[in-house]
Amino acid sequence: MCRLAAITAAEYFSPMENIHALETMKEGHDGSGMGLMLKNLGGFAESLKDFPVLSGICSSDGLKALDEYMKVNGFREVHMWAPRIKPVAGIDKRDCYFAKFYDYPPAYRESPWAEKEALLTGTRLALREMGEADESIVVFSFYPDVLTLKEVGDPLALGEFFGLEDGRLKAKIILAQGRQNTNYAINLYACHPFFIQGFGTMTNGENTAFVPIRQYLMSRGVQGYTGYQSDSEVFTHILHYTVRELGFPITYYKDIITPLKQLEIETRPDRDALRLIRQSLRMLVIDGPNCIIGFTPEGDCFMVQDAKKLRPGAVGGVKGKYAFMSEECGLDRAVPGRDRSLDIFPMKYDFVTVPMGALEVKVWDQLKGRTKTIS
Amino acid sequence: MGPVKGPDKNHQLTLKELPYIIRWRDDRCTRCGRCTAVCPLKAIAPEVRVERVVSSEGMVPAPKVTRRVVSVVSQVNDIDRYCTGCAMCQLVCPNAAIEPEFNPEHKFLHVKNKGGDAYKRGGRRNDPNPSTLDMLKFTRISMLTDPALDAGRHEFHLRTYLGRILPPKDLPLKAGGDGRLVVDKGADVFVPPVRQIYPIMIGSMSVGALSPPMWEGLAMGVAYLNEQLGMPVVMASGEGGMPPRLLKSRFLKYFILQIASGYFGWDEIIRSLPHMVEDPAAIEIKYGQGAKPGDGGLLMSYKVLNLIASIRGVPMFVDLASPPTHQTKYSIEEAVAKMIISMSMAWGFRVPVYPKISGTKTAKAVLNNLARNPYAAALSIDGEDGGTGAAYNVSMDKMGHPIAMNIRECYLDLVRQGKQNELPLIGSGGVGKKGNLAANAAALIMLGASAVSVGKYLMQSTAGCLGDEHNRCNLCNTGRCPRGITTQDPKLYRRLDSAKVAERLVDVFKAADTELKKIFAPLGRSTELPIGMSDGLSVGNKEIADALGISYAC
Numbered sequence: 064m065c066r067l068a069a070i071t072a073a074e075y076f077s078p079m080e081n082i083h084a085l086e087t088m089k090e091g092h093d094g095s096g097m098g099l100m101l102k103n104l105g106g107f108a109e110s111l112k113d114f115p116v117l118s119g120i121c122s123s124d125g126l127k128a129l130d131e132y133m134k135v136n137g138f139r140e141v142h143m144w145a146p147r148i149k150p151v152a153g154i155d156k157r158d159c160y161f162a163k164f165y166d167y168p169p170a171y172r173e174s175p176w177a178e179k180e181a182l183l184t185g186t187r188l189a190l191r192e193m194g195e196a197d198e199s200i201v202v203f204s205f206y207p208d209v210l211t212l213k214e215v216g217d218p219l220a221l222g223e224f225f226g227l228e229d230g231r232l233k234a235k236i237i238l239a240q241g242r243q244n245t246n247y248a249i250n251l252y253a254c255h256p257f258f259i260q261g262f263g264t265m266t267n268g269e270n271t272a273f274v275p276i277r278q279y280l281m282s283r284g285v286q287g288y289t290g291y292q293s294d295s296e297v298f299t300h301i302l303h304y305t306v307r308e309l310g311f312p313i314t315y316y317k318d319i320i321t322p323l324k325q326l327e328i329e330t331r332p333d334r335d336a337l338r339l340i341r342q343s344l345r346m347l348v349i350d351g352p353n354c355i356i357g358f359t360p361e362g363d364c365f366m367v368q369d370a371k372k373l374r375p376g377a378v379g380g381v382k383g384k385y386a387f388m389s390e391e392c393g394l395d396r397a398v399p400g401r402d403r404s405l406d407i408f409p410m411k412y413d414f415v416t417v418p419m420g421a422l423e424v425k426v427w428d429q430l431k432g433r434t435k436t437i438s
Numbered sequence: 439m440g441p442v443k444g445p446d447k448n449h450q451l452t453l454k455e456l457p458y459i460i461r462w463r464d465d466r467c468t469r470c471g472r473c474t475a476v477c478p479l480k481a482i483a484p485e486v487r488v489e490r491v492v493s494s495e496g497m498v499p500a501p502k503v504t505r506r507v508v509s510v511v512s513q514v515n516d517i518d519r520y521c522t523g524c525a526m527c528q529l530v531c532p533n534a535a536i537e538p539e540f541n542p543e544h545k546f547l548h549v550k551n552k553g554g555d556a557y558k559r560g561g562r563r564n565d566p567n568p569s570t571l572d573m574l575k576f577t578r579i580s581m582l583t584d585p586a587l588d589a590g591r592h593e594f595h596l597r598t599y600l601g602r603i604l605p606p607k608d609l610p611l612k613a614g615g616d617g618r619l620v621v622d623k624g625a626d627v628f629v630p631p632v633r634q635i636y637p638i639m640i641g642s643m644s645v646g647a648l649s650p651p652m653w654e655g656l657a658m659g660v661a662y663l664n665e666q667l668g669m670p671v672v673m674a675s676g677e678g679g680m681p682p683r684l685l686k687s688r689f690l691k692y693f694i695l696q697i698a699s700g701y702f703g704w705d706e707i708i709r710s711l712p713h714m715v716e717d718p719a720a721i722e723i724k725y726g727q728g729a730k731p732g733d734g735g736l737l738m739s740y741k742v743l744n745l746i747a748s749i750r751g752v753p754m755f756v757d758l759a760s761p762p763t764h765q766t767k768y769s770i771e772e773a774v775a776k777m778i779i780s781m782s783m784a785w786g787f788r789v790p791v792y793p794k795i796s797g798t799k800t801a802k803a804v805l806n807n808l809a810r811n812p813y814a815a816a817l818s819i820d821g822e823d824g825g826t827g828a829a830y831n832v833s834m835d836k837m838g839h840p841i842a843m844n845i846r847e848c849y850l851d852l853v854r855q856g857k858q859n860e861l862p863l864i865g866s867g868g869v870g871k872k873g874n875l876a877a878n879a880a881a882l883i884m885l886g887a888s889a890v891s892v893g894k895y896l897m898q899s900t901a902g903c904l905g906d907e908h909n910r911c912n913l914c915n916t917g918r919c920p921r922g923i924t925t926q927d928p929k930l931y932r933r934l935d936s937a938k939v940a941e942r943l944v945d946v947f948k949a950a951d952t953e954l955k956k957i958f959a960p961l962g963r964s965t966e967l968p969i970g971m972s973d974g975l976s977v978g979n980k981e982i983a984d985a986l987g988i989s990y991a992c
Contacts, residue, residue, distance in 0.1 A: 272968070311619060336611050336618070339609050340606070
């Protein structure tokens with residue numbers, strides 16, 4: 064099992080808060096890797112919000128090829144953040160870790176957002192393809208106001224390795240995953256969280272329906288539905304498909320991946336629509352055990368469980384700061400001063416959301432189709 | 439000069455030519471006559487012989503020859519009266535005095551063409567080897583990293599869809615406020631009818647091919663499964679219509695009406711249309727059958743008695759041969775599409791209409807045509823191991839295509855087009871051939887079938903059909919079915935109790951349901967059928983593994 068630690072807050076905070084929370088849940092991950100995904104960047108990046116950030120790892124040669132590619136394609140680098148690496152035993156340093164902020168190519172500067180977004184996704188995929196064979200270029204995300212960092216190793220050690228305690232890197236939403244390796248060979252593309260066009264998710268669990276889901280997604284003809292080194296990457300793409308491609312309200316993500324039973328559907332006010340969705344999207348039904356934590360482009364964070372509830376997950380916090388954790392001890396570390404009696408342990412019908420700003424928690428009940436707000 | 443006079447009986451068969459040889463025990467036989475009476479082909483007969491007995495009495499050997507007249511049961515060597523190995527003689531013998539024994543050295547096919555009449559029979563392809571489906575294993579067992587589900591505790595959704603499913607982007611949905619979607623009734627979108635059914639369907643076996651108690655037993659079992667157990671099992675009628683009372687009953691919704699090239703039974707169906715209180719589950723247009731590709735249906739005259747003649751609207755005692763193809767159909771692009779539309783129109787587009795074809799290398803061409811036809815509700819493919827009530831032996835044994843690869847190729851073709859959830863594939867032909875109903879069904883589903891269809895297995899398991907792949911019995915075409923399953927002769931079918939057939943059908947589906955859960959639970963699937971979950975399958979043959987795109991494990 065992996066361990067997940069997500070925090071959303073009204074104020075900027077350091078990813079070390081997530082890492083410390085992961086440390087408390089160490090029995091659940093084996094230190095085989097960590098992924099960090101930051102959204103709504105603060106600190107030095109607060110003034111760079113409009114510029115897409117390319118996050119990745121390169122060899123020296125890979126970096127040259129990457130820079131050349133970006134230059135040829137009209138991207139102008141406006142800023143580069145790189146971690147101040149401190150050698151730590153057990154972590155093999157790679158040549159270059161980076162987050163590069165770019166200005167759009169001149170031809171795109173006035174383009175509609177959809178075109179810009181397609182350009183960013185296409186560029187990320189092209190870079191990925193360029194460096195995939197020799198692993199000279201690994202790119203995790205290319206999007207405004209989102210930064211991703213991944214490496215093999217123990218999360219706390221990686222925090223030190225990346226020098227995250229220096230306080231330069233801050234955000235209002237941070238997803239962190241402490242990895243439990245079940246894929247035998249460690250591939251950075253298999254490391255959560257995953258990202259596509261504003262949607263980021265990470266998952267604790269296994270996906271037994273991976274093959275038909277992957278085939279279904281890959282045959283949608285949607286840019287970016289590729290890769291799938293991890294069976295959990297499909298959860299991000301299903302979310303994107305639900306909200307972006309189909310235009311459904313986000314709660315239907317739960318109805319798609321963990322649908323109600325036939326008789327239960329009849330109790331929902333939107334049953335006519337649900338019946339059609341159940342038929343049409345049956346290939347995207349997951350079969351757990353899964354706990355999925357993620358964020359939307361608008362900055363809403365959520366946690367959703369599969370119907371059989373075989374993976375742990377808890378949500379709790381105070382006004383202005385909420386955490387989504389695999390375990391209660393992670394919550395205690397991230398938001399120690401909260402009222403624990405208000406903690407939420409999402410069950411099979413619950414879709415728990417904390418809207419941007421972290422002022423309240425909303426629990427959507429799949430069975431009734433109603434939302435309860437806890438503030 | 440004429441031929442040299444040979445030994446007596448030179449042009450007669452020896453029993454060694456025959457597929458089954460009767461073992462009869464004089465010492466056990468009480469000469470009750472039950473065996474000779476029950477034998478469907480009169481392959482055994484009472485015979486009177488003179489027996490020479492040598493005996494000696496007293497202290498000193500003094501052999502004395504006497505002759506006595508004895509009655510025996512002997513096997514005849516007439517090819518028209520060959521022993522089929524049905525073993526009804528053994529069943530009725532009170533003293534275990536008789537049984538047929540399979541003769542692996544027989545030359546049955548060398549001689550079973552008397553009068554130039556090519557051998558016809560019922561049953562299934564005579565190949566006792568395991569099918570590809572039986573070679574597939576379920577190897578991706580969820581272990582510690584992804585806990586297996588509990589077949590006894592978790593809820594399982596063993597259901598599938600029959601009908602054309604709209605892709606999500608075509609769904610007529612709109613925002614209804616409050617974060618809800620509603621169906622946009624004003625949208626100009628045809629939402630095809632879709633039935634939620636149990637993934638094991640009862641394949642087409644006609645009233646006519648089956649005896650009244652057999653068909654009635656299956657129908658009763660289907661009603662019980664649906665109404666008492668909540669298992670939406672559907673049953674296809676086969677060609678030949680259905681009893682009018684059933685057509686007008688509320689039970690019609692559990693049945694798929696088949697229309698085939700002879701259109702038998704459709705007069706009655708059309709006449710019943712205004713009186714129907716329920717729609718049928720679906721309409722199946724039969725273009726082919728796995729057991730006899732390229733052949734039409736065949737109901738031989740001995741089975742066309744009063745009931746069948748009236749349902750089918752034909753005289754009694756005539757051979758009812760459906761043409762190999764629908765005579766009015768000249769192209770899939772136009773004619774098949776028109777037939778699908780016509781059938782859809784008859785029920786106001788409320789009933790799924792799908793074609794059934796025999797397994798063939800050209801299945802993908804059919805599939806691609808149907809994939810483009812928004813009214814085609816499914817494609818049913820019947821593989822070479824499918825059964826039939828009557829066909830030429832050569833068609834059954836040598837014609838057709840294995841179902842596993844046909845389904846796999848078609849599914850992957852749909853995946854390439856992104857239509858894997860739009861046009862359900864129904865696989866059949868040899869499901870349960872070796873008794874592994876649930877395992878074969880699960881394997882086909884994981885190769886890409888949305889549902890499977892089964893017939894022969896059900897006759898064997900619900901009514902004790904004697905047929906097997908050593909050509910045992912297989913008399914379905916003759917009307918002399920010794921179990922009373924495929925006959926219209928009241929003397930034979932009164933042996934069969936429809937209530938027992940229904941009870942057995944329920945047993946079979948309940949057991950298969952448990953077994954499917956026992957397969958899917960360790961694979962970690964319960965919420966949805968593992969359609970196309972090919973990573974769960976392996977086979978111990980590299981070439982098969984490569985052909986099916988699954989893993990090799992040994």
